[in-house]
Amino acid sequence: SAVISQKPSRDICQRGTSLTIQCQVDSQVTMMFWYRQQPGQSLTLIATANQGSEATYESGFVIDKFPISRPNLTFSTLTVSNMSPEDSSIYLCSIEPIRDYGYTFGSGTRLTVV
Amino acid sequence: KQEVTQIPAALSVPEGENLVLNCSFTDSAIYNLQWFRQDPGKGLTSLLLIQSSQREQTSGRLNASLDKSSGRSTLYIAASQPGDSATYLCAVVGETSGSRLTFGEGTQLTVNP
Numbered sequence A: 001s002a003v004i005s006q007k008p009s010r011d012i013c014q015r016g017t018s019l020t021i022q023c024q025v026d027s028q029v030t031m032m033f034w035y036r037q038q039p040g041q042s043l044t045l046i047a048t049a050n051q052g053s054e055a056t057y058e059s060g061f062v063i064d065k066f067p068i069s070r071p072n073l074t075f076s077t078l079t080v081s082n083m084s085p086e087d088s089s090i091y092l093c094s095i096e097p098i099r100d101y102g103y104t105f106g107s108g109t110r111l112t113v114v
Numbered sequence B: 001k002q003e004v005t006q007i008p009a010a011l012s013v014p015e016g017e018n019l020v021l022n023c024s025f026t027d028s029a030i031y032n033l034q035w036f037r038q039d040p041g042k043g044l045t046s047l048l049l050i051q052s053s054q055r056e057q058t059s060g061r062l063n064a065s066l067d068k069s070s071g072r073s074t075l076y077i078a079a080s081q082p083g084d085s086a087t088y089l090c091a092v093v094g095e096t097s098g099s100r101l102t103f104g105e106g107t108q109l110t111v112n113p
Helices: none
Strands: A004-007 A010-013 A019-025 A031-037 A043-050 A068-072 A075-080 A089-095 A109-113 B004-007 B010-014 B019-025 B030-038 B044-051 B056-059 B062-067 B072-077 B086-094 B101-103 B107-112
Touching (some): A019 A089, B004 B086, B019 B030, B030 B072
Parallel strands (some): B010 B107
Antiparallel strands (some): A031 A043, B062 B072
8 A cells, every 4th residue: 555644743823824734645646635524523525636637626615725736646735724713623635546455544634723 | 425324423342342333325336435443633544445346354353344235334343452442434435426435424432441
């Protein structure tokens, strides 16, 4: 399976600021995914990021709030913009499934907005 | 729209007990189902992947079964240990959902020494 390095692992941010989360994969992948996990809830897909094209956002998520970059086949960033306390969540990245192994996730970024 | 439900939401057992976690999904047209483990505040660790053509998968003390037609999966943990304490999530990929995972709410397991 692939290894995904995600950082930061956690952060406490002031409302109104922005935070950029990075995911680095140890192999080339076409598709990367970004998820949000609000406190006490399960994971919700934010967007799918393919290299060389605009990210595809799920219903309820917009590019102005969650801009995503995908400069190459091993790296992606998610920015949480103009943060409010409601953005306090764990954010996770994932990559396209590997046959016989399935989906691999990063270690998560625990964001607290105060 | 696919919906995934996990029962129970929380489970507390003494060490050494065998236990079963349940996962059900509303749309049986799936490619596969995957079980994950999540420690508090952390990312997801893949436990088992079951393709739609398979009935079960095993890894160590874990065994996952899949009954696609009835929309059910179970995760069996044998001889539970305190280190098994975590939240267990199941997720499915539907035949019409592209590569999107649909997650259940999870079962929070506590194994008491």
